[in-house]
Amino acid sequence: NAGVTQTPKFRVLKTGQSMTLLCAQDMNHEYMYWYRQDPGMGLRLIHYSVGEGTTAKGEVPDGYNVSRLKKQNFLLGLESAAPSQTSVYFCASSRTGVSGANTGELFFGEGSRLTVL
Amino acid sequence: AQSVAQPEDQVNVAEGNPLTVKCTYSVSGNPYLFWYVQYPNRGLQFLLKYITGDNLVKGSYGFEAEFNKSQTSFHLKKPSALVSDSALYFCAVRDIYGGSQGNLIFGKGTKLSVKP
Numbered sequence: 001n002a003g004v005t006q007t008p009k010f011r012v013l014k015t016g017q018s019m020t021l022l023c024a025q026d027m028n029h030e031y032m033y034w035y036r037q038d039p040g041m042g043l044r045l046i047h048y049s050v051g052e053g054t055t056a057k058g059e060v061p062d063g064y065n066v067s068r069l070k071k072q073n074f075l076l077g078l079e080s081a082a083p084s085q086t087s088v089y090f091c092a093s094s095r096t097g098v099s100g101a102n103t104g105e106l107f108f109g110e111g112s113r114l115t116v117l
Numbered sequence: 118a119q120s121v122a123q124p125e126d127q128v129n130v131a132e133g134n135p136l137t138v139k140c141t142y143s144v145s146g147n148p149y150l151f152w153y154v155q156y157p158n159r160g161l162q163f164l165l166k167y168i169t170g171d172n173l174v175k176g177s178y179g180f181e182a183e184f185n186k187s188q189t190s191f192h193l194k195k196p197s198a199l200v201s202d203s204a205l206y207f208c209a210v211r212d213i214y215g216g217s218q219g220n221l222i223f224g225k226g227t228k229l230s231v232k233p
Contacts, residue, residue, distance in 0.1 A: 004160070031218070040126075042207065042225040043161070050218050058220065090160055101219035104151055104211050108160030 002026050006091050006109035013081045013116045021076040021112050023091030031094045031102040032074040033058075034066060036087040037111075043090065049074055050102075081116045088113050119144045121191075121208045123224040130198045130231050138193040138227050140208030149211035150191040151221060152182055156204045164206075167191060178202070198231045205229075 004025045013019055023032065030051050035043040045058030047066040055066045063085060065077045074093075078085060092106040121142045130136045142148050149168055153161040165176025172184045182193045193206060205228050209221040 033220070040225060043223040045220055048218070048220060056218075092160075104149055104166060104209075104219065104221055105163045106153075106161070106221065108162070110160050111158075 004091055004093055004107050004109040006089075006112050008112060009110065010113050011115070013078075013114065015082060015116060017081050018077070018079050019081065019114075020078075021089055021091075021114075023074045023076070023093075023109060024072055025074075025091075025093040025107070026072065027093060027095070027107065028071070029093035029107070030071075030096045032068065033092045033094075033106065034064070034074065034076045035090045035092065036060065037090060038087050046076065046089075078114075081114075083116045086114060086116045119148075119210050119212055119222055121150075121210045121222060121224040123206075123208055123227045125227050126225075127228045127230065130229070132200055132231055132233050133197055136195050136198040136202070136229065136231070138206045138208075138229060140191045140193065140224060142189050142191060142208075142210050144210060144213075146213070148191075149213075149219075150182075150184065151209040151211070152176065152180070152191075152193050153207045153209060153223075154178075154204050155207065155226075161207060164193070198229075200231050200233055203229055203231045 033048045034046040049068040052071040089112045091109045094102040097103040151166045152164040155161045167184045175181045208224040
């Protein structure tokens, strides 16, 4: 009964380094999301996916790339990390409702805390 | 553009007293509204949602929310607060524009502190 699993949970990077955050869900959900959470800013959507092989930009996509090669996995990449990308990153998933859109009931991972020095 | 606002950064309540966490929304058409809770060092958890129908929506952990169309509000309530309710609460609205696939737009969050 894992739900949504994120790895790693913590990471420290130097400016200019690259890394990938992995999200895996075992609920067969179509929709997957990457958010970042910053103090006083709430959650902001970085990228999302509506199914295997598809991705789309959210509110704050610059500096990030994503891939969804398998339905259960959604990867978030930082090609050249910057201090402004210091944040807590959350992955989430949701199933498709009868209308074909997501239900709005998101299942979140525990978060990945990234520090860029 | 659709949005939600949570006017209070923090709400302090004594255990056993009723609690209210406020949320107002700005949408065109009928809103789909949600509440989520985040406990320390955890991901968000879905509490409840309003789609249509009864204005009083019941959710997890004894929480409920009242949809008020005239005041464009969706306040979260609980009759008797517990210390364990202390957490960060997020209101959200579903975005129905621009091919967004119904992505959620979150408020900035309200920290609820329940003291014994």
